[in-house]
Every structure is written in C-alpha cells, then in structure tokens.
Amino acid sequence: MRGASRVAAAPRLYDRASELAAVAELSARAAEGKGAVLLLTGGPGTGRTALLDQAVRHSRIRAHRVAAPGGNRVPWSGVRALVSALAPTPSAARRALRAARGPGGVPGALAALCPGTPLLLCLDDHHLWDAHSRTALDAAWRANTGPWAWVVSFAAYHRPPDVPGARLLSLGRLSREGARNLLDDVCRVPLSASFRTRLLDEAAGHPGVLTVTAARACADPEDADGSSGPVTDDASLAEVYRGLLDSLPAECGRVLALVAVAGEPHPGTGRSDRGAGGPDTLRPVGADAVLAAARAVRASPEALDRLVADGLLRGTREALRFDDPFLRRAVLGTVPPSRRRELYALFSPPEAAKGRGAAARTAHAAGPGAGTSPAPRRSPVASAESASAGLPGASAESAPADVPGTPAAAGPARDAGHRSVRFRAPAGVGAPAGEARAAEDVRGLPGVVRGRAELARGLAALGDGPVGDAHQVLLLAASLLREGAPEEASDARFHAMEAAWAAGDPEACAIALGGAGFGGERPGSLSGVDAVERDFRDGMCAALAVRLAEARAPLARVVARDGASDEPRRLLRAGAAALVLGDAPAAVRVHARALATMRGTTGAALLPRVLEHLAYAELRAGQHERAAAHAREGLRTAECTGQRNAAAHQHAVLALAASVRGDAAAVMEHAGRALGTARAHGLVQATTLAEWAVARAELAGGLAAQAAARLAPLVGRGPRGGHFALRMLVVPCFVEAACAAGREAEAGRAAEEFAVWAALGLDPQAPGQLARCRALLAGGGDSADWYREAMRQHEESGSDFERARTLLAYGKWLRRRRRLVEARGPLSDALVTFERAAAGVWADQARAELRATGGPVGRRAAPGAVGELTPQQQRIAGLVAAGATNHEIADRLSLSPRTVDHHLRNVFARLGVRSRVELSGLLSRGSGDGRRLDR
Known part of the structure; x- marks a missing residue:
C-alpha cells in the first residue's frame, strides 16, 4: 500500500488513448480548481492498475496512486493510506486522519494537507476498501469541493460507487x-x-x-x-483470474466448478473449448441438474442465484453458460482431472448415485483454490443484501461486519437453519451495473431462482431506492417464490409491506400481506405459513382497515409469541404489532431484545433497521434522549452500509428528538437531510416525521403561524396529506399552533377527528392531549376544567414532556387572565420538567411566563421555603432526604408510586431544586439532618 507522486516505471499501454484522455481532462479540471470523479471498471487482467500507474506517471499536476489496504479491512485504513501518501510526516498524517474522521471529512483533511494544491488521486480496487473509508469518500465525492481529480477503479461484477454525475469507463479488449x-x-x-x-x-x-x-x-x-x-492453457488462465476466484465464497466456487465440468463433452480430456470462443462445442447444462448436483458437493441453491445475479453465469433454464469463456477455463484450471471426472459423474443419471458419495468427500477440492492452491477466502463483498441484510436464513458467520455500499434494506433474518440467499445486483464485464440485466439473465430459469433474484432487486430498492419500485418488485418475488419456497415468499411479502408502509399506502400494505386490499382476502395466498404469521396478516389487515376490534386479539398473540423469540425476524414482527396496538413499552422491550440479539452476531446491515424501529418506539414512549442515542448509532451503521432510506428515517428521528430539546439548528440539519432522500424515494413516513419536527421547532420558537401552515397538510387526507399512521399523532401540535395563529375553525375540525381516534385507545397519551386541545379551543371558563382533566390524564399516561406542555399552556392561560399567583405553580412545574429534559427553548418559554407573573426564576429556594409545602409534600420530601425510594415511600404512606412521583415533582418545582441530592442538601441545611419531616 503506497502512494507516490510519480511511478518509477510503468508498462506501455495500448488502445487506452480514450481512457488516458479522460484522465488528462480530469486533471485539467482540477488545475482550474474544479473537482470531478472518473470511475474505471474492468475484468481480471484488463489493466486497471497499469492505467492508474500510467496516469500518475504522466500527470501534469501532483498525482498519487493509493492501493487497497491488504489483509483485513480495518476501519479507516483506506483513508489512512490516502493521507499518509500526502502527508510530509507521520504526525501530520495522524492529524489529517483525525480531521477526516471529524465534521470536515476527507475534504477537510485534504485542504489541511495540500491547501489550494490541485491533485490527481488514483484509488485502486475501491471494492476492497473498508466500509468507513468508502463512506467518507462517497461523501467527499458528492460534496465535490476542492481542486481534486479522483480516478477510482473497481473490478467488474461489483457495484460502482454511487457518485452523481461521475463518468464511468469500462476497460475492454485490445484490438x-x-x-x-x-x-x-x-x-x-x-x-x-x-x-x-x-x-x-x-x-x-x-x-x-x-x-x-x-x-x-x-x-x-x-x-x-x-x-x-x-x-x-488453463493454468495460465487460472493465474489471470486468481483474484476473482479467491474472492468468491467457497460454495460459489463449487457451483462454478460444477457448471464448468458439466459442459465437458469428454471429461477425460480435461478441456473442450480451446480458445476464447467455442461455446457451441460445450454440452448444455441445465439449471435443475446443477441444483441437484450442488447438494452433493455441499453447495446451497442460493450460490447459483448469486452467480446468475452477478452475471458470472448466463443463459436459460435449459442451458447455463459462462458469461466469460476464459473464466470457465480458469475454473477448470483449479480442478484436477480426477476431480473433474467425479463431478462429471453427477450429471450422468446411471452413475449419479455412485458418484455423489465421492463428490461429497471431495467437495472442498471442487472449487477454485483446490489442490495446492490457497483455500478460497470469503468475498470482501459477500452480499450484505443477503447475510447481513437479513434475507431468509442469514447466519451470523456469513455476514462481514463492515460491508460497504450495501444497498439492501436490512430486513428480518431467519434462523441459521434456513437457507441463505447470496446475490448482489449484477455488473457485467465492461458494462455498467444494472438490475435490468439480472432480469434478462434469469428469465428462463426456475421460478425459485427468478424469485430470489427479484427479491434481491427489491431489497436493493428498499434500502436505497424508490420504495414504490421496491414494493412492486417484492410482490413479483413473492409470487415467484410462493410455490417452491413459501417461507421466502412470506419474507418477500413482509418486505413489500414495509415498502408500502414507508410510502404511506395502507391498501398496498394490505395487498402485500396477502389480502386483496381492503375488499377481502386473496385465496390461497398464505398457504404453508405458520399460525403466528397468519395472526400478523389478519391483525394488520384489520388495523389498516380501521377494524380495531378484530385486530387486537391476533396482534396481541403475535406480541406474546414472537416477542419472546430470539430470532430478529420474529422480534421485528412482534415490535411492529405492538406499535400498531399502541403498546409503546412493549414495542421498546421487544425491539431492545432484537437489538441485543443482533449485537450478538457479526452482521452489520440489519442493525439500521433494528435501531430505526427501536428509536421510533422510544419516541412513542416519550424516551426522547434514548431514541436520539439509538438513532445516532443507526445512522452511522446505515451510512456505512449504504442504506440511504434507513439513514433518512434516522435523520427524521433525530430531528424530532432535537425539536424536544429546542435545538433549532439540529432540527433543520437533520430534517433537511431526511427530506433530501425521502422526497426522492417516496418515503412519506420519513417526510412526515421531518416536517413535524420542523413545525414543532417553529412553534417552540414562537412562529405559530408558520408551524400551523406546515402542519395543516400533514393532518389532512389525500395525496398531499401526511403518513396515514402519523396523521393523528401530529394533530395536538397542529391544534396548538392553529389556535395561536387564529385558525380555530381548522383546529376544531382536526380536534373532532382526533377525539374519534383517541377513543380507540391506541395511544395512552391521546386522552391528555385531547383534553389540552379542548382547553385551547374552549377559550372561556371551561378551559380550566379541561386543563385539569388533561393533567389528570397525563398523570396516568406518564408522559413528562406532554404534561409539561399542558402545564405551560395552562400557566399561560392563567396569566393572561391576571391570575398570577395561580399561574406560578403550573409554570414552575413546567420549567423544572423542561430543564430536566434539556428542552432549552421550551424552558425559556416557561421561564419568561413565570417571570411575567412575578414568580422566582432561577433562584434556589431558602430552607424556610420548606414550610410552604403541604404536610404530605413535607413528609415525602423528608423521606427522600432520608434516602427512601418512591416505592418505599408509597408503601410507608399507603400511596401509589405514581402519586409519590407527582408530589415529588411539585416539591422540586416549589423549592427550585432539580434532583434528590439537592433536595437532601436543602433540607439538611434547614433542619440538621432533615429527618423531622418524615414523621
């Protein structure tokens, strides 16, 4: 691994004039201060590295080639190699690496090392770089800042980096x-x-x-x-293709060997097609025969799926063939002649039974790397769309921990005993990658093979693409897999439902689950599935059709059974059911269990989905800081695995958490990033959450009219409306903003619809929020009654933030009616709660209102203020000072723990303290040890 401003010697290049001209043009743009990226792809032996060396050698500006780090892909090893090539000293390289990992990213590090200097940076074998470096480089290329020309090479059969506007060149054959x-x-x-x-x-x-x-x-x-x-000869070809063959998983190598050997008309000769052509001389190889033989050599059917999806194999169901004839002969060059005869026997019906035993004993020798060659190592790009992303049967050991550029959404994973699907979107030799080619390549193959290929395409779009496209492709996959692989068809339906949910289409969700929309059930669509899955389907379809009486029992059974599982797929299903039932604590518990299960494996691509669900459940439970912490972790993992849709949802959660804190700058930053992806990919759920966060920040900042205008579409129906599952959650915020902005009529209509929804019992916070809406709309003497009812409901639901907002609204209402003394209690309590939650802007509002009443703001209460407490509050305060817990106090005073907590919050507000320690210190100063109050 090295980088040098000049290459000492490089071979001459032929028929590469256009590629070198493109590099020269890129360098000229860099010299003018304009950055750009050129992507360079090619098959084994086409001269990618030689071209980069030549470009560096003849560059007119400072140039470096940085090779892929060798060995294990240590996080940030690629960026470390890049800055080491540019830095004059090791200490400067260390400082640059710290800068690259900071907010400034790679552009900040380059600007610090080479301020204003045009650079030609040639990065070799991008597909072998570590995930962290690839993510940092992708961000630098999208930013396109600085006078830096980037030439990035990667091998064919690997997905190119996603760089908008980058030119892609494929190195072909020579004239x-x-x-x-x-x-x-x-x-x-x-x-x-x-x-x-x-x-x-x-x-x-x-x-x-x-x-x-x-x-x-x-x-x-x-x-x-x-x-x-x-x-x-085959040995020479094996040398040329050694890097590609060694990068494949072992079972893919075995399947390649089967297809190569099966095409031999005379296996004793060891070869048939002598040159680059000659495929017509080969014996046709059918996919069914390959799948049957694969079992004998301990290779799963999914290995064939991956090879077809990658483009290494092509053809029809009746006749598979190698896309590159040289690759076939290279595979043969790694298999000794004696092994070829044993493998060939697997395709001969009379000898199949005899040959399978011997073939199974030599399974490891069948693939590339057999004999004296090194054992094949796991592919550095080993399909995070399957193992890591949680396709059916993904096992822990099959997923690299830092797979870069993974496009697939991390769906639920089956147990390790189920078969694993391993394939990526294809990339042809000398041609851009594209999912359309995969569909062409598998069109003539069995339905299960086609279904798995479509499942891979759908998951790719679900993780990093328009979710509407993902929904359709996943439905197609489910239909293809329904007969031959019903469990995988079930997974495809689940993912299709997730895509429709993200798109905000409830009827499409019902269709994906196996029903015919809201009109009825599609007969036979769920044959072969278990009872819990049927409960999930029935309960979700009933909930989507707002038949909640029918939905509760089946969904409760899903939560009870799947919620105790150790399988992430079932846990995520149980968590989704708990959220639909409005049981936020259960949803938090189940998703936390799923996270603990996932952290016990090496998979990385499933983590963003698990963390996204957990963060959202914590938001529903009012645990905003925990939600933010999990969303930050999920965002890092989503960015490392290339899941932009998951990253958009995490940004939306972080925006909502920031709106609670009152951090307007963080709200705008995260909401902007969420909306950038959500609007392009049709993520209605993320769009609604991000817009809601912005509106809540505007309301906290006193911009009620602006917040009401932003929220009005979200609480409405139709194509301009918000997400169907979030509309009612947004209504209380809209009513508050609309009443402050003079839009009482709209607020009243929204509140009436909210009342119907609150009566369904799907959200424990809804009754208190509804009472607050009634108080805001009443405007007269009835408002006080509604505020008191709201606080009573909040005490039962246990939402401190919503209770504090009601107290603030009540305090404002009392102050505007000149009831200043009465207003100080609610405002003081609201201030303490907001300060506890670090809700700065909301605390400022409460502080300003409290100051307007003439009440104390920001001052500690004197010890004598304890006498202003009620006798019950004095007893509770004394017991707290003596070290008793809320449960111990409740047992001693025959109260409920919730009542003790309510009194204790009032004590904190009256005395101006924020913790039990401060309360103990205050009482000790007034009475020696504070124990006289607990008698």
Whole structure:
C-alpha cells in the first residue's frame, strides 16, 4: 500500500488513448480548481492498475496512486493510506486522519494537507476498501469541493460507487494491432510467427491472458513452439483470474466448478473449448441438474442465484453458460482431472448415485483454490443484501461486519437453519451495473431462482431506492417464490409491506400481506405459513382497515409469541404489532431484545433497521434522549452500509428528538437531510416525521403561524396529506399552533377527528392531549376544567414532556387572565420538567411566563421555603432526604408510586431544586439532618 507522486516505471499501454484522455481532462479540471470523479471498471487482467500507474506517471499536476489496504479491512485504513501518501510526516498524517474522521471529512483533511494544491488521486480496487473509508469518500465525492481529480477503479461484477454525475469507463479488449504491440513489448525473446498467430487468436485481445501466456512462452520458447495443444492453457488462465476466484465464497466456487465440468463433452480430456470462443462445442447444462448436483458437493441453491445475479453465469433454464469463456477455463484450471471426472459423474443419471458419495468427500477440492492452491477466502463483498441484510436464513458467520455500499434494506433474518440467499445486483464485464440485466439473465430459469433474484432487486430498492419500485418488485418475488419456497415468499411479502408502509399506502400494505386490499382476502395466498404469521396478516389487515376490534386479539398473540423469540425476524414482527396496538413499552422491550440479539452476531446491515424501529418506539414512549442515542448509532451503521432510506428515517428521528430539546439548528440539519432522500424515494413516513419536527421547532420558537401552515397538510387526507399512521399523532401540535395563529375553525375540525381516534385507545397519551386541545379551543371558563382533566390524564399516561406542555399552556392561560399567583405553580412545574429534559427553548418559554407573573426564576429556594409545602409534600420530601425510594415511600404512606412521583415533582418545582441530592442538601441545611419531616 503506497502512494507516490510519480511511478518509477510503468508498462506501455495500448488502445487506452480514450481512457488516458479522460484522465488528462480530469486533471485539467482540477488545475482550474474544479473537482470531478472518473470511475474505471474492468475484468481480471484488463489493466486497471497499469492505467492508474500510467496516469500518475504522466500527470501534469501532483498525482498519487493509493492501493487497497491488504489483509483485513480495518476501519479507516483506506483513508489512512490516502493521507499518509500526502502527508510530509507521520504526525501530520495522524492529524489529517483525525480531521477526516471529524465534521470536515476527507475534504477537510485534504485542504489541511495540500491547501489550494490541485491533485490527481488514483484509488485502486475501491471494492476492497473498508466500509468507513468508502463512506467518507462517497461523501467527499458528492460534496465535490476542492481542486481534486479522483480516478477510482473497481473490478467488474461489483457495484460502482454511487457518485452523481461521475463518468464511468469500462476497460475492454485490445484490438488486433494493440495486441501485437503488447506482445512486442512483453516478449523478451522472439516467438515463432505461428505461435504468435495462435496466441493472438486465442487471447482475443485480453491483456492479462496475452501477458501471462507470453511470459510463460518466453521462459521456454522451444516447448511453446512445439506444443500441439492450445497456447492459452488453463493454468495460465487460472493465474489471470486468481483474484476473482479467491474472492468468491467457497460454495460459489463449487457451483462454478460444477457448471464448468458439466459442459465437458469428454471429461477425460480435461478441456473442450480451446480458445476464447467455442461455446457451441460445450454440452448444455441445465439449471435443475446443477441444483441437484450442488447438494452433493455441499453447495446451497442460493450460490447459483448469486452467480446468475452477478452475471458470472448466463443463459436459460435449459442451458447455463459462462458469461466469460476464459473464466470457465480458469475454473477448470483449479480442478484436477480426477476431480473433474467425479463431478462429471453427477450429471450422468446411471452413475449419479455412485458418484455423489465421492463428490461429497471431495467437495472442498471442487472449487477454485483446490489442490495446492490457497483455500478460497470469503468475498470482501459477500452480499450484505443477503447475510447481513437479513434475507431468509442469514447466519451470523456469513455476514462481514463492515460491508460497504450495501444497498439492501436490512430486513428480518431467519434462523441459521434456513437457507441463505447470496446475490448482489449484477455488473457485467465492461458494462455498467444494472438490475435490468439480472432480469434478462434469469428469465428462463426456475421460478425459485427468478424469485430470489427479484427479491434481491427489491431489497436493493428498499434500502436505497424508490420504495414504490421496491414494493412492486417484492410482490413479483413473492409470487415467484410462493410455490417452491413459501417461507421466502412470506419474507418477500413482509418486505413489500414495509415498502408500502414507508410510502404511506395502507391498501398496498394490505395487498402485500396477502389480502386483496381492503375488499377481502386473496385465496390461497398464505398457504404453508405458520399460525403466528397468519395472526400478523389478519391483525394488520384489520388495523389498516380501521377494524380495531378484530385486530387486537391476533396482534396481541403475535406480541406474546414472537416477542419472546430470539430470532430478529420474529422480534421485528412482534415490535411492529405492538406499535400498531399502541403498546409503546412493549414495542421498546421487544425491539431492545432484537437489538441485543443482533449485537450478538457479526452482521452489520440489519442493525439500521433494528435501531430505526427501536428509536421510533422510544419516541412513542416519550424516551426522547434514548431514541436520539439509538438513532445516532443507526445512522452511522446505515451510512456505512449504504442504506440511504434507513439513514433518512434516522435523520427524521433525530430531528424530532432535537425539536424536544429546542435545538433549532439540529432540527433543520437533520430534517433537511431526511427530506433530501425521502422526497426522492417516496418515503412519506420519513417526510412526515421531518416536517413535524420542523413545525414543532417553529412553534417552540414562537412562529405559530408558520408551524400551523406546515402542519395543516400533514393532518389532512389525500395525496398531499401526511403518513396515514402519523396523521393523528401530529394533530395536538397542529391544534396548538392553529389556535395561536387564529385558525380555530381548522383546529376544531382536526380536534373532532382526533377525539374519534383517541377513543380507540391506541395511544395512552391521546386522552391528555385531547383534553389540552379542548382547553385551547374552549377559550372561556371551561378551559380550566379541561386543563385539569388533561393533567389528570397525563398523570396516568406518564408522559413528562406532554404534561409539561399542558402545564405551560395552562400557566399561560392563567396569566393572561391576571391570575398570577395561580399561574406560578403550573409554570414552575413546567420549567423544572423542561430543564430536566434539556428542552432549552421550551424552558425559556416557561421561564419568561413565570417571570411575567412575578414568580422566582432561577433562584434556589431558602430552607424556610420548606414550610410552604403541604404536610404530605413535607413528609415525602423528608423521606427522600432520608434516602427512601418512591416505592418505599408509597408503601410507608399507603400511596401509589405514581402519586409519590407527582408530589415529588411539585416539591422540586416549589423549592427550585432539580434532583434528590439537592433536595437532601436543602433540607439538611434547614433542619440538621432533615429527618423531622418524615414523621
């Protein structure tokens, strides 16, 4: 791993004039102070590294090539290599690395190391860089600041970095003239004309094949000229393709070996197609035969799915073939002839039963890396869309901990005993990646294979794409998997429901769950599923159709059964059911269990989804700071795994938490980031949460009219309305803003609809919020009664923040009616609660109102103020000072713990203290040890 301003020596390049011109143009833009990114892809041996070396060598500006860090992908190792190449000293490199990990990111580090200096930065093998470095670089490229030209190479069959506006170049084969010139350059001794002609024909312009074969021929020219076989032998091709073969999972290597060997018309000869062409001479290989043989060599059917989705294999159900004929021969070059015959026997019906035992014993030798070759290591891009992202059967050991660029939404994972699906969106050799090609490649394959490929596409869109597209693709996957793989079809339906939920389409949610919308059930759509899943479907469909009496019993059974599971898929399902039932504490408990289960594995891509659900449940439970902490962790993981949709939801949660604290700057920052992705990808849920957070910050800052205008669409119905599951949660905030802005008629209509919803019992905070809305709308003497009713309801629901908002509104109402002494109690209590919650802006409002009443603001109560407490409050305060807990005090005074907590909050507000320690100190100063109050 090194970076140098010049490369000491580099081979000549042929037929790469357009690519070098593109790099030169990029460098010229950097010299003018304009940054840009060029993406460079190619198959094994096409010369990506050589082109980067040449670009660095002939650059007119300062240039560096930084290779992918070797060994394990240590977090930030790539950025460390980059800044080390630029820094004059190790200490400067360490400072730059700290800057790159800070708010300024990679651009800040580069600006500190090379202020104003144009740079050509060539990053080799981007697909092998660690997740943290890739995420930081992606952010730098999107920002496009600084005079830096980036040339980023990555291997074919890997998804390119998502850089808007970046140019993508694919390194193809050489022309005949270019191939001749390359041979002249690499051959140390002259080769015979016949050998050169045969080599040029067989290599078909492949630079790596030409170079390796010519080097071997030059080492022994007499043997090469006298050979009657192909000049491009399988061992040479295995050397060229070694990096790709070693990066594949072992079972994918075994399946490749099966397909390669099965195509041999004469397995005893060891090879059939001699050159780059010749696929017509191969025996047709059917997908069903490969799947049957795969079981004998301990390879799962999902390995074939991945190879087809990646583009390494193509064709129809009846005839699979290698996309690159050289790759087939390279695979054969890693399998000894004796092993080939054993594998070939698996495709011969009379000998299949005899051959399977031997093939199973030699399963590990069947794939690339068999024999004397190193054992295949796990792919550095081993499909986070499956193992990490929690596709059916994802096991802990199958998922790298820091998979970068993962597009898939982290869905629920099945137990380790179920089969694992492993495939990514395809990327062809010399062509841009695209999901359309995957659909073409699997069109003729069995329904299960096609269904799994569509499931991968749908999950990719669910994690980082329009959720409407994800919904349709996942429904297609469910229909394809329904007969052959009913459990995977169930997972596809669950993900399709998640996509429709994020899009705010309740009828599409019902359809995805297996019903025919709100009109009825689709017959036979849930055959082969368990009772709990049927309960989930029935309960969710009833809830979506607002038939809550029918929904409660089945959803409660889901929470009871799945909530005790150790499987993340079932726990997430139970948590979703708890949220629909309005049981926020149960939802927090279940999602926390899911998080603990996930943290016991090495998977990373499922964490953003688990943390997103947990943070939202904590918001519903009023635990705003905990929700913010989990959302921050989920945001980091979502960014590392490339899940922009999950990141948008986390930003929305952080915006809501910041609106409670009154941090307007944080609200605007997180809401803006959430809306940037949510509006483009149709995330109505994230959009509603972000807009709600902004409006709440505006209301806290005194901008009631602006907040009411922002919230009005969210509480309405229709295409401009908010998310169907969030509309009613937004109403109390809208009523408060609308009443302050003089829009009482709209507030009244919204409150009447909210009253109907509150009566359903889906939110324990709703009765208190409804009473507050009634108080705001009453305007006369009835308001006091409604405020008292609201506080009584808040005491039962236990929401401190909502109770403090009601106390603030009540205190304002009393002060405006010149009832100053009465107003001081509610305002003092509200002030203490807001200060506890670090809700700065809300506390400022309460403090200003309290100051207007002439009450004490910001002063500690004198010890003599204890005498102003009621006898009950004095007894409770004395027991607290003596070290008793609320439960102990409740037992001693025959009260409920909730009543003790209510009295204690009033004591804090009256005495101006914020903690039990301060209360104990105050009482000790007034009475020695404070124990006289507890008698």
